[in-house]
Amino acid sequence: MEVQRASALTVGEGLADKVSFQVADAIEQPFADGQFDLVRPMESSEHVHDKRKFVSELARVASPGGTIIIVSFFHRILDPSEEFLQPSEKEHLEKIEELSFTKWCSAAELIQLLQSNSVEVKDIKTTDWTPHVAPIAAALVQSSSRPRVGPKTTMGANVTPLIVEGYEMALIKFAIITCRKPQ
Incomplete structure (x- = not known):
């Protein structure tokens, strides 16, 4: 659609x-290798099981010197003193993952994959857009309450309130990651 x-x-x-x-x-x-000057997946990484393959494909289809812009939902980045999310956060994220059928990661974890040897990119930057996106949470919940047809739209309607609650807990983030493929 x-x-x-x-x-x-x-x-x-x-x-x-x-x-x-x-x-x-x-x-x-x-798509062919190096086909695009701009590669911009929108709200995709949270739906992909193999995140390493995901970032590898983004780099593969980007042309030399091309820009990659990843716009997506993530879970919060762990503080340096933390090894894991807090138990209540982990439990909440597991509910989201169960409904969305995939594991979520933080923007930092996706950046680590972009920096790995299997993916060649440079000038990696990230911006947290959560403060700009979170205010529309009420509209998302209202939209998700409309009658839906099909399993994917039902899944989206069920997971949206959990994502909004995750925003309120400071667990769910909306970030933009940009980088370039070397010439």
């Missing part, structure tokens, strides 16, 4: 000859 909406908006803006949209598997992308 998002591809149809994006395509219609693109036509409406007179950009149909410059932009196209496609649904693809984030860890088995059907």
Whole structure:
């Protein structure tokens, strides 16, 4: 549905000859190596089981010198004195993971994968957008309470209140990670 909406908006803006949209598997992308100057997965990393393969695919399809911008939900970054999330946070995150069918990570953990030897990127930066996104939490909960059709939309409706509660606990974060593939 998002591809149809994006395509219609693109036509409406007179950009149909410059932009196209496609649904693809984030860890088995059907694109050639180095095909894109900009790679921007939106709210995807929290849905991917193999995060190492995910970041590897992002780097693979980015052109030399290309930019990667990851915009996603994460759990909070651990303080230096912590080895694990607090028990109440871990329990809450497990409820989210059970409904979203995958393990979540922190932005720092995803950055570690970007810095690994299997992925070659530089100029890694992260920005916490939680303060900008959290205010729309009430709208998300209201939207998620509408009747849904299909298992994925039902899952989204069930997990959204938990994500909002996670915001309130300072457990769930919304971050942007940017980096570039070397020339």
